[in-house]
Amino acid sequence: MINSISKNIASNKRRLDAELIVDDNFDIINRKITIGEKECCLYFVDGFVKDEILEKLMEFFAHLKKEDVECTPEEFQDKLLPYGEVDLVDKMDTVITRILSGVTCLLVDGYEKVLVIDCRTYPARNVEEPDKDKVMRGARDGFVETLVSNTALIRRRIRNPNLIMQMMEVGSSSHTDIVVCYMKDRVEEKLLSNIIDKIKKIKIDALTMSQESLAECMYKGSWFNPFPKFRYTDRPDAVAASVLEGKVVIIVDNSPSVMILPATIFSIMEESADYYFPPITGTYLRLSRIIINIIALVLTPIFVLFMQHPDWIPKGLEFIRITDTINIPIIFQLLILEFVIDALKLAALNTPSMMTTPFSVVAAFILSDFAVSSGWFNSEVMLYMAFVAIANYSQVSYELSYALKFMRIFLLIITGLFSQWGFIVGILLTTCAIIFNRTVTGYNYIYPLIPFDFRVLMKHLFRVTLPASEKAGNQKF
Structure with a gap:
C-alpha cells in the first residue's frame, strides 16, 4: 500500500478509517470541520486529548477566512496554528502511530502533509516517594508511569x-x-x-x-x-x-x-540515603549494608557447618550449639524457612490493605512459639533466619537481594551434602559468579577492582566529598 499522503482528503479519510477501524472503536474520533471554506478533519483518541486546548483551537479555526488558508502546509503550521508543539508528517503509517500515541492529527484538503498537534495528556498518578527506595532525609518525589x-x-x-x-x-x-x-x-x-x-x-x-x-x-x-x-x-x-x-x-x-x-x-x-547525610554517617550506612549482606549470605551455611562439626565452634561461642531435640535435620529446617519467608512476602503483596495487620499477627504467631513448640523448628534456626529475612530488606535492589538468596540456598545445599569442602567450593563459585559476570555493555562487573582504580573504589566504599574539579569529569567504566 502507498504510504504517502494524498491531496484528496476523502481518500486520506477512507484509508485512516479503515486502518484505525473507526466504526468499531468508540474512542477513536474523526471530527469533520471547515477552516476557511476548506474541508478538514481532526483525528484523535478520546481520553488522550486536552479538551480545553482542542476547544480553543477549533474556536480559532472557526474565525479564519478563505484567503487566510490559501497557503502551503508550512505556512499553515507557522501562521495559523496557535500552539507550541506542531509538526508536519508526510507518511501514513507515521500518522497512524501518532494518533494511537494520543497526538491530534489535522487533515486539510489539498495538503500532502498532515498537521500533527501534540496536545495529548495521559492518565497519571501523582508524583510521590517510591515505596521501596525511601530516604530519611532528602527529596520525596519519584518517577511515575508517564x-x-x-x-x-x-x-x-x-x-x-x-x-x-x-x-x-x-x-x-x-x-x-x-x-x-x-x-x-x-x-x-x-x-x-x-x-x-x-x-x-x-x-x-x-x-x-x-x-x-x-x-x-x-x-x-x-x-x-x-x-x-x-x-x-x-x-x-x-x-x-x-x-x-x-x-x-x-x-x-x-x-x-x-x-x-x-x-x-x-x-x-x-543508595540515595548515603548522600543525604554527612560523609561519616553515609560511610557507616554504606559499609553496614555491605557487611550485613555478606553476613546474610554465609550465616546459615556456616551454622550448618558448625552443627556438622561441633568441635569447630570457637571457644566462647559454645552457646550457639543446639541442645534441644532436633526432629527435622537443620538443613531442611533452613530450606523450608527460606521458602516460607518468600511465601509470606507473596501473601503480603496480595493481601488487601485492611487485612495486612491481622495477617501480620497470624504470621508472627505461626512462625514463632507455635513453630518451635510443635517441634518443626528449633529456636536457634528461627533466630538466624529472622536475621537473614531482615537483612534482605537492607538492600534496595530486589534483583541483588534474590541473587544473594539463590547463592545462599546453593551454599546451604552444597554444605549440607559435602561439609567443609562443599562450603569452600560454594564460596568459590559464588565469587566466580560475581567476578566473571559482565555488564550488558561488556564492562567488568567488579570495576573498579578490575581494572583497578583506587580513587573510584574509595568513592564506592566511602562517602567522601570530592573536589569540584572531580565532580564534573568523565567516569571510566
Whole structure:
C-alpha cells in the first residue's frame, strides 16, 4: 500500500478509517470541520486529548477566512496554528502511530502533509516517594508511569544544554516510547553507541513488561548467573547523579522504574540515603549494608557447618550449639524457612490493605512459639533466619537481594551434602559468579577492582566529598 499522503482528503479519510477501524472503536474520533471554506478533519483518541486546548483551537479555526488558508502546509503550521508543539508528517503509517500515541492529527484538503498537534495528556498518578527506595532525609518525589513527567523530573535537576533526551521506539505493535538520557559532554561515546545499537537491533512485537522486556531484549547472554545486569531506580535524584557521572539512563514509557547503565556490583549496592547525610554517617550506612549482606549470605551455611562439626565452634561461642531435640535435620529446617519467608512476602503483596495487620499477627504467631513448640523448628534456626529475612530488606535492589538468596540456598545445599569442602567450593563459585559476570555493555562487573582504580573504589566504599574539579569529569567504566 502507498504510504504517502494524498491531496484528496476523502481518500486520506477512507484509508485512516479503515486502518484505525473507526466504526468499531468508540474512542477513536474523526471530527469533520471547515477552516476557511476548506474541508478538514481532526483525528484523535478520546481520553488522550486536552479538551480545553482542542476547544480553543477549533474556536480559532472557526474565525479564519478563505484567503487566510490559501497557503502551503508550512505556512499553515507557522501562521495559523496557535500552539507550541506542531509538526508536519508526510507518511501514513507515521500518522497512524501518532494518533494511537494520543497526538491530534489535522487533515486539510489539498495538503500532502498532515498537521500533527501534540496536545495529548495521559492518565497519571501523582508524583510521590517510591515505596521501596525511601530516604530519611532528602527529596520525596519519584518517577511515575508517564514518560514526559519522568523526563521533566530529570530536567528539573540538570539545567544544562548538554543533557540529551533521545527518543526511540521499540515494538512493531506496541510502538513503545523509549528515551535514552545522557550528558553529551561526559558520556563515553563507545558506551553510548553500544547501547543505542542494541536498542535499534531489537525486533519484538511489544514490550509487554516494559523495562523487563527491554532488558531481556538487550541482554542475549545466559541468565543462569543471578546477579543483576541492570540497575533500576524510581528516584529522579539518583538518576540525575548517575547521568552527571557519565552513565546512560533508559526511560521506558508506562514504567516508573528507570534503567541505569552500565551497572556494576558496587553501583547497584549504592543508595540515595548515603548522600543525604554527612560523609561519616553515609560511610557507616554504606559499609553496614555491605557487611550485613555478606553476613546474610554465609550465616546459615556456616551454622550448618558448625552443627556438622561441633568441635569447630570457637571457644566462647559454645552457646550457639543446639541442645534441644532436633526432629527435622537443620538443613531442611533452613530450606523450608527460606521458602516460607518468600511465601509470606507473596501473601503480603496480595493481601488487601485492611487485612495486612491481622495477617501480620497470624504470621508472627505461626512462625514463632507455635513453630518451635510443635517441634518443626528449633529456636536457634528461627533466630538466624529472622536475621537473614531482615537483612534482605537492607538492600534496595530486589534483583541483588534474590541473587544473594539463590547463592545462599546453593551454599546451604552444597554444605549440607559435602561439609567443609562443599562450603569452600560454594564460596568459590559464588565469587566466580560475581567476578566473571559482565555488564550488558561488556564492562567488568567488579570495576573498579578490575581494572583497578583506587580513587573510584574509595568513592564506592566511602562517602567522601570530592573536589569540584572531580565532580564534573568523565567516569571510566
